[in-house]
Amino acid sequence: xxxxxxxxxxxxxxxxxxxxxxxxxxxxxxxxxxxxxxxxxxxxxxxxxxxxxxxxxxxxxxxxxxxxxxxxxxxxxxxxxxxxxxxxxxxxxxxxxxxxxxxxxxxxxxxxxxxxxxx
Amino acid sequence: xxxxxxxxxxxxxxxxxxxxxxxxxxxxxxxxxxxxxxxxxxxxxxxxxxxxxxxxxxxxxxxxxxxxxxxxxxxxxxxxxxxxxxxxxxxxxxxxxxxxxxxxxxxxxxxxxxxxxxxxxxxxxxxxxxxxxxxxxxxxxxxxxxxxxxxxxxxxxxxxxxxxxxxxxxxxxxxxxxxxxxxxxxxxxxxxxxxxxxxxxxxxxxxxxxxxxxxxxxxxxxxxxxxxxxxxxxxxxxxxxxxxxxxxxxxxxxxxxxxxxxxxxxxxxxxxxxxxxxxxxxxxxxxxxxxxxxxxxxxxxxxxxxxxxxxxxxxxxxxxxxxxxxxxxxxxxxxxxxxxxxxxxxxxxxxxxxxxxxxxxxxxxxxxxxxxxxxxxxxxxxxxxxxxxxxxxxxxxxxxxxxxxxxxxxxxxx
Numbered sequence: 033x034x035x036x037x038x039x040x041x042x043x044x045x046x047x048x049x050x051x052x053x054x055x056x057x058x059x060x061x062x063x064x065x066x067x068x069x070x071x072x073x074x075x076x077x078x079x080x081x082x083x084x085x086x087x088x089x090x091x092x093x094x095x096x097x098x099x100x101x102x103x104x105x106x107x108x109x110x111x112x113x114x115x116x117x118x119x120x121x122x123x124x125x126x127x128x129x130x131x132x133x134x135x136x137x138x139x140x141x142x143x144x145x146x147x148x149x150x151x
Numbered sequence: 152x153x154x155x156x157x158x159x160x161x162x163x164x165x166x167x168x169x170x171x172x173x174x175x176x177x178x179x180x181x182x183x184x185x186x187x188x189x190x191x192x193x194x195x196x197x198x199x200x201x202x203x204x205x206x207x208x209x210x211x212x213x214x215x216x217x218x219x220x221x222x223x224x225x226x227x228x229x230x231x232x233x234x235x236x237x238x239x240x241x242x243x244x245x246x247x248x249x250x251x252x253x254x255x256x257x258x259x260x261x262x263x264x265x266x267x268x269x270x271x272x273x274x275x276x277x278x279x280x281x282x283x284x285x286x287x288x289x290x291x292x293x294x295x296x297x298x299x300x301x302x303x304x305x306x307x308x309x310x311x312x313x314x315x316x317x318x319x320x321x322x323x324x325x326x327x328x329x330x331x332x333x334x335x336x337x338x339x340x341x342x343x344x345x346x347x348x349x350x351x352x353x354x355x356x357x358x359x360x361x362x363x364x365x366x367x368x369x370x371x372x373x374x375x376x377x378x379x380x381x382x383x384x385x386x387x388x389x390x391x392x393x394x395x396x397x398x399x400x401x402x403x404x405x406x407x408x409x410x411x412x413x414x415x416x417x418x419x420x421x422x423x424x425x426x427x428x429x430x431x432x433x434x435x436x437x438x439x440x441x442x443x444x445x446x447x448x449x450x451x452x453x454x455x456x457x458x459x460x461x462x463x464x465x466x467x468x469x470x471x472x473x474x475x476x477x478x479x480x481x482x483x484x485x486x487x488x489x490x491x492x493x494x495x496x497x498x499x500x501x502x503x504x505x506x507x508x509x510x511x512x513x514x515x516x517x518x519x520x521x522x523x524x525x526x527x528x529x530x531x532x533x534x535x536x537x538x539x540x541x542x543x544x545x546x547x548x549x550x551x552x553x554x555x556x557x558x559x560x561x562x563x564x565x
Contacts, residue, residue, distance in 0.1 A: 058547070
């Protein structure tokens with residue numbers, strides 16, 4: 033899984049008329065190239081944190097709050113699940129992400145499914 | 152000004168360290184064939200120097216001092232590993248110390264080390280990194296980042312290669328002239344891989360390895376010192392200097408990618424262009440053409456096109472054919488297809504491009520397709536290919552250039 037983290041400035045380009053075209057153009061081309069290579073399993077862009085909601089349960093009591101749980105320098109902007117054999121293949125795709133120079137890309141192996149119950 | 156002077160001094164110190172590191176490591180490893188062991192011993196000796204020299208003053212012959220201390224610790228380690236050989240080791244060590252005391256200047260084993268690093272028995276991906284680490288003393292993390300693999304992968308690759316050298320008993324020697332001629336190609340290819348290719352004539356060069364260009368040029372100069380009469384060595388250095396001469400012009404004030412045909416040639420390093428041209432002339436007097444002389448000639452023609460405004464599309468297509476016969480790599484075949492299309496033969500360019508197997512995720516292939524389709528008048532296909540090329544690029548300004556239709560530009564006869 034590639035987790036795309038963007039700086040607030042980078043995410044702000046989504047709605048800035050002067051920069052939105054270039055921003056979305058870059059992401060469209062990038063996602064298209066992954067799909068075309070056959071490595072794409074699934075993926076989504078995420079709406080910004082100002083429309084996020086966080087829930088926690090403490091002592092049996094639910095707390096629902098607006099916004100993300102913590103303020104960070106980088107915001108999770110989206111993710112893709114890739115089908116590649118090794119870390120280096122994932123690194124190659126991660127290095128091409130538009131946000132890699134305006135944020136970061138975290139690469140995490142997806143866990144294998146639990147073994148099927150035998151009975 | 153002061154900062155500049157300091158920077159230059161620091162740079163010289165770094166070069167000196169680089170120079171003696173490779174020299175020392177190659178001398179140490181040549182005896183045992185154990186690069187990893189030699190690295191450890193050299194690291195210990197350098198640590199000892201850092202601790203003692205400031206206190207007791209630097210020795211009259213620092214290299215001899217480091218060599219002696221490192222050899223002693225190799226002797227200890229070897230003794231710990233192989234007690235049976237300890238006596239012989241000690242005798243050899245005494246011998247070495249006597250030699251080191253009188254030996255000045257030192258024999259240079261670095262060429263032998265470069266041949267070892269580029270030995271056909273070493274996996275190809277490890278050759279350039281191994282050379283950068285052993286001859287220049289670069290650390291694995293920095294090398295890994297340049298080659299875009301994880302530190303762990305690079306570390307394993309280097310460890311495996313060193314083990315192979317030791318266990319397979321790869322000889323630390325400069326091969327016989329006949330064999331050296333066939334094997335020098337591997338050494339040059341490894342140095343070039345360290346430089347990183349930038350196919351500037353295909354719109355969409357990926358400057359992935361930009362960080363190691365000066366190191367690679369340093370290696371090529373070292374090769375030129377060690378093999379002063381080899382025309383391919385001259386060709387490689389000429390090629391790199393041509394590419395390097397354009398560094399300042401390759402990015403605009405905002406750091407955006409500037410393709411060759413748009414570069415401000417006033418920002419090229421004339422000194423490097425002159426040196427590159429002189430090297431190429433000297434190489435051609437040997438009348439032994441080869442891959443790197445051909446690549447240098449191609450870059451030379453590109454430079455002349457820009458500086459004189461003449462178009463040399465026909466000779467360029469011919470040179471690419473010649474290059475493809477020497478080194479039919481994917482990068483070369485892609486560039487050759489573009490050269491034929493630029494020369495007006497769109498059908499041949501397309502046919503050559505589609506004949507290249509397994510280039511599906513190779514960014515320059517898609518950038519080339521965009522350019523050739525556009526030259527052939529297929530606007531739709533050109534745009535689709537440019538879209539994919541942009542998605543495959545890891546350089547934001549190259550992405551911009553492609554999405555903004557940069558593939559349509561006729562190289563200006565400025």
